[in-house]
Amino acid sequence: MVLIAQAPAVTATEGGEIFAPLLPAVRRFLMKRAPADDVDDLLQDVALRMHTRGPQGDILNPEGYVFQVAQSVLADRARRDAVRQRSRHVTMEESDHPVEVRSPERVMLGREQWSRLVAAVGDLPERTRQAFVLHRFEEMNYAAIARHMGISVSAVEKHIMKAIRLLAATLER
Incomplete structure (x- = not known):
């Protein structure tokens, strides 16, 4: 001290x-x-x-x-x-989240797939297309679509499921 x-x-x-x-x-x-x-x-x-x-x-x-x-x-x-x-915490490695390269081939395939999808939406039955567009693009819920179209919520669900099935089948080809 x-x-x-x-x-x-x-x-x-x-x-x-x-x-x-x-x-x-x-x-x-x-x-x-x-x-x-x-x-x-x-x-x-x-x-x-x-x-x-x-x-x-x-x-x-x-x-x-x-x-x-x-x-x-x-x-x-x-x-x-x-x-x-x-x-x-986990570090973010590029191998965990790879960045996709935009090659001309990939762009062309994406455009072709988009064209097929747009055509497939146009080929849907009228009521099915209307329900799908209102839900996916207008962001309306099933109850609002049902009121707008004058059908039941269950019918809206069936139309949307039918549209998704048909569009998925189109994209798989």
Whole structure:
């Protein structure tokens, strides 16, 4: 206790010069306690806290203080990760979600399929086409379609199912 009282104190204005040489040691400290991918972020948090520390009195043990700040940053990160359930996150790899290339062949096949679908909708029986268009394109619910067409909700369901069956069969060809 006597040694601490006799040690020269470091003021906040001198802090940058005192703490900068300690950052490599803090990096090693963090490397032992955190994933390697997080060390740079954690070290930056430590440096930021040291930099933004206002004049709150003298620091008698700068080495101990900077490691206490590092431990505090680790604890804060652990609490934040627990709240956000970081351990349950999965990285998004391109192999998991491949991007499809728009080749001229694929564009042509898509246009042909679209043309077949439009023609198939036109070939549907009148009432079936009307129910399907009102539901899929006008976004009406079955009850509203039934009122509009003067039929039962059950009949609307049958017309829509018939349309979906006929259109799916057209697209499979």
